[in-house]
Each structure stands twice: as C-alpha cells, then as structure tokens.
Amino acid sequence: MKRPTIKDVAKLAKVSVATVSRALNDPETVKEETRKIVLEAVDELGYDPDPVAQALRSNKVKSIAIIVPNITNAIMAEMTRGAHEELADNGYNTVLFNSDDDFQQEVHYCQILQNTMVDGAIFVTGSGETPPVENISNDLAVCLINREIEDDKVDQVLADEKEGLQLLCYHLHKLGHDKIAFITGLATTTATQRKIAGYKEFIEEAGLKFKENYIISGHWTMNGAYMAMKELLGTEDKPTAVIVGTDTMALGALSAVRDNGLSVPEDIAVTGFDNAPGGEYYHPPLTTLKYPNYEMGQLAARAILNRLKNPQIAKKSIKLPLDITVRKSCGFRLDFAGKNNR
Amino acid sequence: MKRPTIKDVAKLAKVSVATVSRALNDPETVKEETRKIVLEAVDELGYDPDPVAQALRSNKVKSIAIIVPNITNAIMAEMTRGAHEELADNGYNTVLFNSDDDFQQEVHYCQILQNTMVDGAIFVTGSGETPPVENISNDLAVCLINREIEDDKVDQVLADEKEGLQLLCYHLHKLGHDKIAFITGLATTTATQRKIAGYKEFIEEAGLKFKENYIISGHWTMNGAYMAMKELLGTEDKPTAVIVGTDTMALGALSAVRDNGLSVPEDIAVTGFDNAPGGEYYHPPLTTLKYPNYEMGQLAARAILNRLKNPQIAKKSIKLPLDITVRKSCGFRLDFAGKNNR
DNA sequence: GTGAAAGCGCTAACAT
DNA sequence: ATGTTAGCGCTTTCAC
Numbered sequence: 001m002k003r004p005t006i007k008d009v010a011k012l013a014k015v016s017v018a019t020v021s022r023a024l025n026d027p028e029t030v031k032e033e034t035r036k037i038v039l040e041a042v043d044e045l046g047y048d049p050d051p052v053a054q055a056l057r058s059n060k061v062k063s064i065a066i067i068v069p070n071i072t073n074a075i076m077a078e079m080t081r082g083a084h085e086e087l088a089d090n091g092y093n094t095v096l097f098n099s100d101d102d103f104q105q106e107v108h109y110c111q112i113l114q115n116t117m118v119d120g121a122i123f124v125t126g127s128g129e130t131p132p133v134e135n136i137s138n139d140l141a142v143c144l145i146n147r148e149i150e151d152d153k154v155d156q157v158l159a160d161e162k163e164g165l166q167l168l169c170y171h172l173h174k175l176g177h178d179k180i181a182f183i184t185g186l187a188t189t190t191a192t193q194r195k196i197a198g199y200k201e202f203i204e205e206a207g208l209k210f211k212e213n214y215i216i217s218g219h220w221t222m223n224g225a226y227m228a229m230k231e232l233l234g235t236e237d238k239p240t241a242v243i244v245g246t247d248t249m250a251l252g253a254l255s256a257v258r259d260n261g262l263s264v265p266e267d268i269a270v271t272g273f274d275n276a277p278g279g280e281y282y283h284p285p286l287t288t289l290k291y292p293n294y295e296m297g298q299l300a301a302r303a304i305l306n307r308l309k310n311p312q313i314a315k316k317s318i319k320l321p322l323d324i325t326v327r328k329s330c331g332f333r334l335d336f337a338g339k340n341n342r
Numbered sequence: 343m344k345r346p347t348i349k350d351v352a353k354l355a356k357v358s359v360a361t362v363s364r365a366l367n368d369p370e371t372v373k374e375e376t377r378k379i380v381l382e383a384v385d386e387l388g389y390d391p392d393p394v395a396q397a398l399r400s401n402k403v404k405s406i407a408i409i410v411p412n413i414t415n416a417i418m419a420e421m422t423r424g425a426h427e428e429l430a431d432n433g434y435n436t437v438l439f440n441s442d443d444d445f446q447q448e449v450h451y452c453q454i455l456q457n458t459m460v461d462g463a464i465f466v467t468g469s470g471e472t473p474p475v476e477n478i479s480n481d482l483a484v485c486l487i488n489r490e491i492e493d494d495k496v497d498q499v500l501a502d503e504k505e506g507l508q509l510l511c512y513h514l515h516k517l518g519h520d521k522i523a524f525i526t527g528l529a530t531t532t533a534t535q536r537k538i539a540g541y542k543e544f545i546e547e548a549g550l551k552f553k554e555n556y557i558i559s560g561h562w563t564m565n566g567a568y569m570a571m572k573e574l575l576g577t578e579d580k581p582t583a584v585i586v587g588t589d590t591m592a593l594g595a596l597s598a599v600r601d602n603g604l605s606v607p608e609d610i611a612v613t614g615f616d617n618a619p620g621g622e623y624y625h626p627p628l629t630t631l632k633y634p635n636y637e638m639g640q641l642a643a644r645a646i647l648n649r650l651k652n653p654q655i656a657k658k659s660i661k662l663p664l665d666i667t668v669r670k671s672c673g674f675r676l677d678f679a680g681k682n683n684r
Numbered sequence: 685g686t687g688a689a690a691g692c693g694c695t696a697a698c699a700t
Numbered sequence: 701a702t703g704t705t706a707g708c709g710c711t712t713t714c715a716c
Binding site for chain 4: 685686687688689690691692693694695696697698699700
C-alpha cells in the first residue's frame with residue numbers, strides 16, 4: 001500500500017537497484033531488453049524516485065525561495081508569477097516567503113534560508129534596508145530584484161527608475177506643465193532615492209524652479225497618497241501635475257482630487273508609475289510607466305538557474321528600461337507616445 | 343569550509359553522533375554536563391541539522407503546496423498570505439504553484455505533487471472543474487478553498503456565496519430597486535452556480551419579475567464586466583442596480599457606465615462582491631461584501647496541519663459567512679449597514 | 685547515560 | 701552490461 005521504492009522495482013524486474021537507477025537516468029548504458037523490463041516494472045508499480053532521497057544524494061533540492069515584502073501587492077505578485085513560471089519550466093519549485101514589509105522578518109528569513117530546503121533565493125524589493133544577503137550568497141544562489149547593493153557582490157535585476165521618472169517629467173513638461181510634484185512613499189530605499197534624483201535632475205535641466213514641498217513622502221498606500229495629494233492641493237503655489245510613486249497609490253490620489261471638487265486632467269494632471277493592473281479603468285485612465293514586472297521575475301529566476309550551473313562566473317546586474325503608457329490622466333496629447341521609442 | 347554535519351559536532355564534543363542527536367532532540371535523556379559540551383560544539387561550528395536528511399528519516403518535509411489559479415489576483419494573494427503565515431508559524435514552508443487558470447495545468451500539478459517535496463496541498467478556487475484531488479488525498483493532506491466536491495471526501499473551506507449574493511440583493515431591494523441584474527464570469531464553477539441560485543431565489547421570494555437577460559456571463563476580467571455592462575445598458579428595460587461578480591470586474595463595469603454618460607449611483611447602483619483592496623477609492627467607492635480571504639487561507643492551512651497530526655479524523659467542511667460593506671456606489675442609505683448583524 | 689550500528693531511498697564508484 | 705556496495709546526514713533501536 002505504501003509508495004514503491006527502487007528496491008521494489010529491482011525485485012520485480014529481477015535486476016539490481018543500480019540497473020534500475022541507470023535505466024532511468026542513463027538509458028544508453030543498459031541493454032535495450034533489460035531497460036524494457038525495468039521500465040515495465042516501473043510502470044506496473046507506478047514508481048517515481050523519491051525526491052528527498054535524490055536531494056540527499058545530490059545535495060540539490062531543486063527549489064528556489066522567493067522573498068517578497070507583500071504577495072498581496074500586484075507588482076510583487078506579477079514578479080512572483082514570472083519567477084514561478086521560469087522555475088517550473090526548469091523543474092524547480094518555488095518556495096514563497098512573505099515578509100510583510102518587515103525588515104526584521106527579512107533578516108530572520110536570511111538566517112533560516114540556509115537551513116531550508118532551497119538551492120537559491122530571490123529577494124524582491126523591500127521598502128527598508130537590504131537584508132544581509134551577502135553572507136548567505138556563499139551557500140545559496142542569490143538574486144536581488146530592485147534592491148540596492150554594490151554591483152558586483154550579487155546578481156541583480158533592476159528597473160531603471162531614475163530614467164522612468166524623467167520620462168514622466170518630460171512627458172508632462174511637453175504637455176505644458178511647469179509645476180510638477182512628486183508623491184512617494186517613505187524614501188528609505190535607494191530605489192526611491194534614485195527616483196528623487198531623477199526628478200531633481202530633470203527640474204534642473206529643464207530650467208524649472210525646484211520647490212522642496214513638491215516632493216511629498218507619505219506611506220506606500222492608497223491612503224498615504226490620498227493624504228499627500230490633499231496636502232499638495234492645499235499649498236499656496238499648487239502644482240499642475242503630480243507624479244505618484246505607484247499606480248495603486250495613484251488611485252488614492254485621484255480620489256483626493258475628486259474630494260476636493262477638482263478634475264483630472266482638467267485641473268491637475270496625474271501619473272502613476274508601475275502599470276498596475278486596472279489602471280486603464282481608473283477614472284480617468286491612468287498614464288503610467290510600463291514596469292516589466294513579469295520579466296524581472298523571469299530574469300531573476302534565470303540568473304539563479306544560471307548561477308547554479310556556473311557558480312564561478314562574475315555577478316551580473318541587469319537594468320531594464322521603463323516605457324511610458326499614455327492614457328487620459330494627463331490630458332489628450334496622445335501623439336506624444338510615439339516619440340518615446342528607444 | 344563546507345557545512346558542518348552531526349559527525350563534526352560529535353568529533354569536537356568527543357561523543358557519539360547519537361548523543362549529539364539526543365542532546366538536540368531529547369535533551370532530558372542526556373546528562374547535563376554532556377549536553378553542555380555538545381551544545382558548545384554546536385555553537386562553535388554553527389551546526390544546524392540538514393533538513394533533507396531529517397526529511398528522509400522522518401518522511402516529513404514540512405512543506406505545504408498551495409495551488410492558485412493566479413497569484414496576481416488580489417483575492418488569491420490574500421488567501422495565500424493567510425495560508426503562508428499560518429504555515430510559517432508552525433515551521434512549515436509554502437510551495438507556490440500558479441496554474442494560470444488552466445485546468446490541464448491543475449491536473450498536471452496533481453500528478454507531480456506526489457513526487458514533490460510537500461506533505462500536503464491547498465487548492466484554491468479555479469474557474470474550471472475540480473481537479474482529481476481525491477486520488478492524491480491518500481498520500482497528501484489536502485484542503486480545498488472554494489472548490490466544489492462532495493462534503494465528506496476532503497477537507498474544505500468555503501465562503502457562503504449564496505447567502506452573500508442574497509445579502510446584496512436584499513440591500514438593493516431595501517433601497518428601492520426592483521430591477522436588479524447580475525454580471526458574472528463564465529458559470530462553470532459551482533460557486534458561480536450557487537450565486538445564481540441565490541439570485542433566483544431572492545427574486546422569487548421578493549416577488550420580483552425574473553428576467554433571463556439580467557444575468558450576464560462574460561469573462562472574469564475587468565473588460566468582461568465592461569462589455570457586460572455595456573450590453574445591460576443597451577437593453578430595453580434596463581436594470582437600476584447591478585451586482586458584479588468581483589470587485590475587480592466592478593472597476594470595468596463602473597468605467598462602462600461612465601463611458602455611456604451615466605452616473606453611479608444616480609442612474610444605476612453597482613456592487614462588487616469580494617472586497618478587493620482599493621474598492622474604497624473607486625469612483626464612487628464600491629459597496630461590496632467582506633470576503634474573508636486571509637482567514638480562509640489561514641483556516642485551510644490549519645486544516646492541513648491538523649490532518650497531518652490526526653490523519654484519521656473525519657473530513658470537515660467549514661463555511662464562512664459574508665458581510666456587507668456599504669459604500670457609496672448604491673446610494674446613501676448608509677443606515678442599512680447596521681441592520682445586517684447576524 | 686552513552687555508543688554502535690542499522691536504515692531511510694537513492695546514485696556512483698568499483699568490481700565482475 | 702550488470703551487480704555489489706559505500707555513503708549522503710540523520711534518528712532510533714538495541715546493547716552495554
């Protein structure tokens with residue numbers, strides 16, 4: 001009644017266990033006739049090698065961890081989906097870890113990861129500092145997505161957020177906006193810092209006036225953006241365009257504009273940032289950036305798989321470009337979209 | 343340089359491997375002094391038992407699979423988060439499988455699950471038929487979330503969707519609506535069929551006129567609902583209230599109303615169904631049901647853990663009630679909310 | 685209270 | 701071409 005082992009197959013086929021193993025893993029090395037008998041026995045018993053035993057022998061479990069701040073976030077989920085698919089295609093399982101945006105939790109995961117049945121780990125953007133992944137990258141194949149760490153220490157996949165933010169600024173500026181504000185979450189990540197740098201750089205290069213209170217850091221939530229937008233609308237010299245740090249946050253920002261009796265884009269232009277699903281159904285549909293979430297997950301998985309095969313090669317950083325998606329939330333010069341071909 | 347084993351610890355502590363194992367797993371059975379020496383050696387080497395070896399011995403891997411149609415869906419993600427947290431709290435890992443809403447894929451997962459390093463599996467709602475989980479429930483602890491299968495075959499966690507739909511109907515009726523339509527995805531799941539049954543039952547009991555074309559099945563997407571709403575608005579005797587199958591779909595439906603030059607709730611009342619995050623920021627904020635996603639994931643995990651401990655107990659089905667969340671998308675009789683206490 | 689040794693299921697080196 | 705056997709790292713009898 002219990003699961004058949006290689007011994008059972010050997011007995012039924014009247015060969016040694018070694019032959020069974022070979023018939024399965026190295027078919028050429030066993031005589032055609034023997035192989036046939038073995039495979040029949042395998043079939044009859046419904047035998048499948050025990051992955052745990054294989055793992056013990058080979059020291060490979062064929063599983064990869066993915067650590068996300070919050071699987072509930074559409075962006076993270078999409079990255080996870082990309083990683084999962086790539087891993088599954090290569091016979092690897094995906095072990096999920098949700099850190100609930102808690103840095104301590106991530107540190108904890110780093111510790112237990114070494115005593116967990118995984119061959120590698122993908123760390124997806126957290127809003128805090130980067131956990132101590134360098135220590136574990138000796139034992140595990142590690143890849144970071146949108147984290148910050150010195151280039152050559154560990155494999156990385158990054159989105160070019162600085163350029164992305166400038167793309168949005170450029171778009172708004174072309175539409176005639178001179179007073180562009182930026183709503184973001186807490187600026188603890190260098191990713192956010194890169195966005196802010198991109199913002200400042202653009203303001204300067206375009207010869208616009210930089211105003212400190214046009215950059216607002218609240219929470220990484222719809223409500224955070226709601227509050228931030230309220231604040232912005234209350235300022236004296238209020239902006240005519242606002243870039244919101246994520247699409248989800250933008251939903252809150254749009255809501256704040258409405259509650260103030262104003263309209264988007266007539267009174268104020270609004271953009272999102274990461275092309276979260278649903279943006280085309282917002283009111284109004286949201287101009288945003290095409291954030292290659294799925295692809296980033298996929299590439300991270302591929303980097304891990306590659307490192308598992310070739311542990312020695314130098315660490316790589318891949319930086320992906322962001323493209324603009326023009327919808328109605330900034331007004332109607334849709335023709336601009338065509339100019340953004342790189 | 344490589345990971346220390348129990349042998350290394352034994353050598354350093356000058357005891358046998360058995361003693362090391364006992365000092366760690368069964369401290370009382372070893373003399374205080376010996377134990378101290380062993381633990382010091384463990385500490386010095388930074389030893390941690392290899393989970394793979396433990397798994398081979400114990401025939402338990404301490405991992406549970408969770409199979410979702412689409413991790414990108416906020417509802418599924420929330421369930422996954424609930425399951426993950428419960429599992430993590432009990433020292434179990436969560437192995438994620440994404441089926442991309444593909445029934446064949448689910449069948450495939452059922453097959454490989456037995457040869458995968460997991461002790462159990464949670465199957466979350468798919469929009470197709472239920473995969474053949476009965477076969478595997480001998481080898482694995484299995485729990486279904488919002489799937490349909492005879493009660494006593496396997497552990498289940500369900501939402502009372504029939505009652506939920508009636509709650510929405512009742513709410514709309516109280517607000518004065520007699521022409522209530524229902525937009526759903528393809529009615530392949532019995533979950534959907536239960537909703538439809540709830541709808542019909544209410545219409546009958548309330549003495550309203552049942553109209554076949556007030557039930558529209560499209561796709562389970564924002565666009566599906568967009569199209570369905572367009573169709574509804576084009577009918578002759580058009581409804582004054584519409585219940586949409588999911589909140590995400592409702593976003594599409596709201597968009598369709600706007601595109602037709604009408605307003606919610608002035609011209610037509612709209613509800614969602616599953617309390618997806620963001621609904622309070624829709625335009626207008628969406629009346630919907632509190633769907634206990636997190637809790638369902640948690641309960642499913644708990645059921646699995648429980649079955650692993652007590653394999654013999656009878657299979658259980660847990661059905662959770664749905665509560666209404668009243669926002670602005672159906673008009674302003676907010677006082678109704680208070681009447682819904684069960 | 686502790687040690688020696690068997691064995692979980694598999695693969696690979698060695699022997700025939 | 702096939703069989704025998706050691707060993708992956710651990711836990712758990714069974715002896716002492």
